[in-house]
Amino acid sequence: MVLRVLQGVVGLLLLxxxxxxxxxxxxxxxxxxxxxxxxxxxxxxxxxxxxxxINEVVTGDLQRSGLFRLVDPTGKSPHEPDEVSYPDWQxxxxxxxxxxxxxxxxxxxxxxxxxLLDVVKQTELxxxxxxxxxxxxxxxxxxxxxxxxxxxxxxxxxxxxxIVYVNRQGKSFRLIVADSDGHNEQVVLAxxxxxxxxxxxxxxxxxxxxxxxxxxxxxxxxSLYTSQRMxxxxxxxxxxxxxxxxxxKQLAVVLTRDGSSQIYLVRPDGSGLRRITFSGAxxxxxxxxxxxxxxxxxxxxxxxxxxYRMPVEGGSAERxxxxxxxxxxxxxxxxGKSFVFAHLDNGRFYVAVQDFQTGxxxxxxxxxxxxxxxxxxxxxxxxxxxxxxxxxxxATVSSDGRVKQHMFTQSGDAREPVWGPYP
Amino acid sequence: MKxxxxxxxxxxxxxxCASEPKKEEAAPAPAPKAEAPMAAPAPAxxxxxxxxxxxxxxxxxxxxxxxxxxxxxxxxxKPMVQAHAKYLSEHANRKVxxxxxxxERGSNEYNxxxxxxxxxxVNKMLSLGGAGAEQLESVSYGEEKPRCxxxxxxxxxxxxxxxxxxxx
Numbered sequence: 172m173v174l175r176v177l178q179g180v181v182g183l184l185l186l187x188x189x190x191x192x193x194x195x196x197x198x199x200x201x202x203x204x205x206x207x208x209x210x211x212x213x214x215x216x217x218x219x220x221x222x223x224x225i226n227e228v229v230t231g232d233l234q235r236s237g238l239f240r241l242v243d244p245t246g247k248s249p250h251e252p253d254e255v256s257y258p259d260w261q262x263x264x265x266x267x268x269x270x271x272x273x274x275x276x277x278x279x280x281x282x283x284x285x286x287l288l289d290v291v292k293q294t295e296l297x298x299x300x301x302x303x304x305x306x307x308x309x310x311x312x313x314x315x316x317x318x319x320x321x322x323x324x325x326x327x328x329x330x331x332x333x334i335v336y337v338n339r340q341g342k343s344f345r346l347i348v349a350d351s352d353g354h355n356e357q358v359v360l361a362x363x364x365x366x367x368x369x370x371x372x373x374x375x376x377x378x379x380x381x382x383x384x385x386x387x388x389x390x391x392x393x394s395l396y397t398s399q400r401m402x403x404x405x406x407x408x409x410x411x412x413x414x415x416x417x418x419x420k421q422l423a424v425v426l427t428r429d430g431s432s433q434i435y436l437v438r439p440d441g442s443g444l445r446r447i448t449f450s451g452a453x454x455x456x457x458x459x460x461x462x463x464x465x466x467x468x469x470x471x472x473x474x475x476x477x478x479y480r481m482p483v484e485g486g487s488a489e490r491x492x493x494x495x496x497x498x499x500x501x502x503x504x505x506x507g508k509s510f511v512f513a514h515l516d517n518g519r520f521y522v523a524v525q526d527f528q529t530g531x532x533x534x535x536x537x538x539x540x541x542x543x544x545x546x547x548x549x550x551x552x553x554x555x556x557x558x559x560x561x562x563x564x565x566a567t568v569s570s571d572g573r574v575k576q577h578m579f580t581q582s583g584d585a586r587e588p589v590w591g592p593y594p
Numbered sequence: 595m596k597x598x599x600x601x602x603x604x605x606x607x608x609x610x611c612a613s614e615p616k617k618e619e620a621a622p623a624p625a626p627k628a629e630a631p632m633a634a635p636a637p638a639x640x641x642x643x644x645x646x647x648x649x650x651x652x653x654x655x656x657x658x659x660x661x662x663x664x665x666x667x668x669x670x671x672k673p674m675v676q677a678h679a680k681y682l683s684e685h686a687n688r689k690v691x692x693x694x695x696x697x698e699r700g701s702n703e704y705n706x707x708x709x710x711x712x713x714x715x716v717n718k719m720l721s722l723g724g725a726g727a728e729q730l731e732s733v734s735y736g737e738e739k740p741r742c743x744x745x746x747x748x749x750x751x752x753x754x755x756x757x758x759x760x761x762x
Contacts, residue, residue: 225686365738367702383653386691387707387733409710409734412703425703427714427734431705453707475663476704499701513701540702587702 173536187458198231199515201575205239208323211242211290215283217273218252219310225273225283228312232330232353234320237574252295260290261268267296267323281303283311287322297320309354313356317569321481328548333591334554335359335369336565340583341445341573348395350546351590353565353578370413373464377439379403379413379422390424392439405440414457414466416483422467423447423457423483430544436483447485458502458510459483467491467510477573478512478525492525494532500543504570505550512537512553515540522555522568535572544571545589554590642713645681646688646760652677656758658716659751662699665711667719667756675716678758679723682730689761692716692732695739697750702736709734712756 212230217220233239241266249255250272260268271285282302289296301314310331317328338345344366349356360366364383372377372392379392390403390410404410408427415422422439424430432455434448448454452472456581459466463483472478473490476497481488492498496516503510504524514523519538526532540558548552550570557566559577563584568575578585645651656678658671667675682688694709713732720730742749 365735367706367738368737383735383738408714409706411706423708427707427710431711431714453704453711455703455707456701471663471704476700497700499704515699518699520597538699575752594695 173208188501197236197579199577199579200235200237202237202569204236204569205571207240208265208266209236209240209242210267210269210319210323211244211260212264212319213244213248213250213271213272216286217469217475220283221273224308224311225315228309228352229269229316229319232313232328235352235476235576236320236321237326237359237569237576238523244530248352251591252288254571255288257290257293265290267319271315271320279310281311281316285315285318287319304446304481306563309350313350313352313406324463326551327593329549329552329590329593331594332548333375333594334372334565334588335371335591336588337586338557338576338580338583339563343583346378348591349376353580355439359395359398367586367587368412368417369589371589372415372439373417373419373478373592375433375592378413380412381411392422396580401440403439404435404437404444408569411458414459416459417461417463423459425455425457434466443579447483448481454479456500459505459567461507466577467503471498471503477511492532493532498523502545504546505548511544511546513544522553524553524570535568536575541566543587543589547590550594552590554588556586556588614744644685646685653681656760658712658756658758660712660754660756661751662697662754663708665694665708666716667715669682672719675719679720679725682720682726683724685727686726688732689692689729690720690762691759692730693738694755695733695741695753695755695756695758696737697753698737698740698745699750700737702738706734706736706738709736709756712754716756717757723724 177208214226230241236395240529242263249270253414268288268290271283273283276282280302281307284300286298287296299568301309301311313330316330320328323398332351333348334351335348338347342363344362345358346366348359349357362384367381369378369380375395377392381388381390388409388411389405390413391400392403393400398488403413404424404428406428410426412425413422424435426435431451432453434457435444435446437444450472454468454470457466465480466483467480469476470532476489476499477487478492478501479492499513500508501512509524509526511524514521520541521534521538521542522536522544523532523534542556544553544555552567552569554567557564563586565578565585565588621736646653651673658667692713696705696709713734717730717732723760742752742754
């Protein structure tokens with residue numbers, strides 16, 4: 172039984188041109204949240220150029236979430252609470268108003284002081300000073316957007332988080348870490364041989380990934396701070412699909428050293444290897460539950476690729492997906508109540524979610540080449556690899572299926588994205 | 595028997611070349627021609643031309659193809675794999691890398707496992723045919739190195755294969 176969660180996705184299509192230099196050329200937003208909160212963001216006072224840069228990030232973040240309607244502030248520019256005339260904003264339909272100022276401090280850091288005001292109750296919802304070095308202006312914008320998002324929706328914001336993905340251009344592969352909006356990209360590894368399966372350590376300090384640079388699939392763990400790299404597994408055949416346990420003390424990894432692809436546990440330095448599946452089938456794509464007790468994984472032990480669950484310490488596996496077609500790449504939601512996966516039916520890949528308790532599967536997308544979904548740490552958005560205009564792109568969908576965005580990187584195909592943890 | 599071999603070669607030529615993008619290196623390149631015949635008058639082993647280098651030999655065919663989500667060597671490719679097994683058993687110094695590949699219908703990781711299973715299947719058949727374990731290495735590229743990148747069966751069937759790559 173497939174429940175389609177696609178209502179409200181038609182209509183509204185916005186084109187947000189990212190004007191800052193960076194990897195993402197454009198972002199398309201499709202759909203809108205059920206109840207968009209009308210909010211006005213007044214460009215901050217102070218250095219106009221810096222204020223404008225911050226304003227672009229804040230409004231871009233809020234708009235992409237699909238949960239806000241941005242009220243045009245043209246003609247009014249209060250920066251302090253006593254400059255605010257609430258009726259002006261009530262007339263424009265705004266329920267919340269963000270104002271503030273930016274200044275460069277003596278030590279060169281940029282500080283933004285901002286306040287979020289409730290236009291209806293005429294009260295201050297929050298006020299905060301956010302500072303960062305001069306080259307981190309976007310980080311200030313993301314932090315302010317997070318604070319606005321949290322105050323107005325009650326959920327923690329994910330605008331300050333990062334994502335990782337692989338960019339493929341011909342025979343050139345680059346492992347890239349970027350801000351959640353695709354900007355500020357950093358190349359972690361570049362090679363002419365494939366790179367795949369990046370995985371964030373729970374604290375965001377390390378990436379595990381698979382590289383073919385030695386001629387076969389080898390799993391590595393690399394520090395994002397020092398770039399120091401360790402071999403996680405390099406046995407004969409393929410070493411792949413690394414997944415961190417929530418405490419970061421071990422990883423699940425898939426090896427073919429004893430025959431077909433089977434799941435093993437291993438410490439981040441490659442020691443303490445222990446096999447935990449014994450199926451003779453392809454067992455792959457392990458993912459730990461948030462409590463660290465279970466693994467979801469993909470297996471074709473029943474004939475077609477399906478999602479299974481088993482205790483981390485070993486034991487019998489329980490089949491989780493039964494729908495027609497096949498299912499891949501399962502990942503737990505942050506609250507552990509459901510999992511997201513790639514559903515393949517009739518030659519089309521869909522992003523699907525399934526509730527553990529009811530066993531109910533829902534499709535969140537219309538289908539296409541949509542692979543490798545992963546949750547944002549607040550569970551409200553899902554990042555996945557998609558395709559548009561003949562290119563591999565990054566895409567997100569809200570967990571209710573209502574809002575989608577397509578992020579077009581500058582060139583090449585974006586593949587294998589994974590949303591990182593909270594900073 | 596000869597007819598069979600010719601038809602296999604034809605099938606593979608067709609499959610390999612149908613709509614191959616130019617950027618990719620020509621698939622199973624007919625290995626360089628035999629050593630210069632003018633060189634030293636070979637005494638006893640005058641006939642020691644390496645059959646691997648004979649473009650007319652079944653050994654010139656170095657890819658096995660598969661249906662979707664299948665990893666066993668298909669009947670039509672068995673004579674080719676068996677011929678390589680015989681060759682390897684007679685040339686213990688030669689080494690071959692078996693590279694499994696898949697079409698894009700699956701997750702990258704699942705396809706890595708499937709490609710490995712395809713390569714391992716050829717590996718096993720070569721072993722049974724007399725090749726030594728130290729002559730064989732199986733690896734998988736999953737869907738990471740497609741020969742053809744369109745989303746259709748004409749393309750996919752070229753990508754579902756195991757290549758036998760001899761070390762030089």
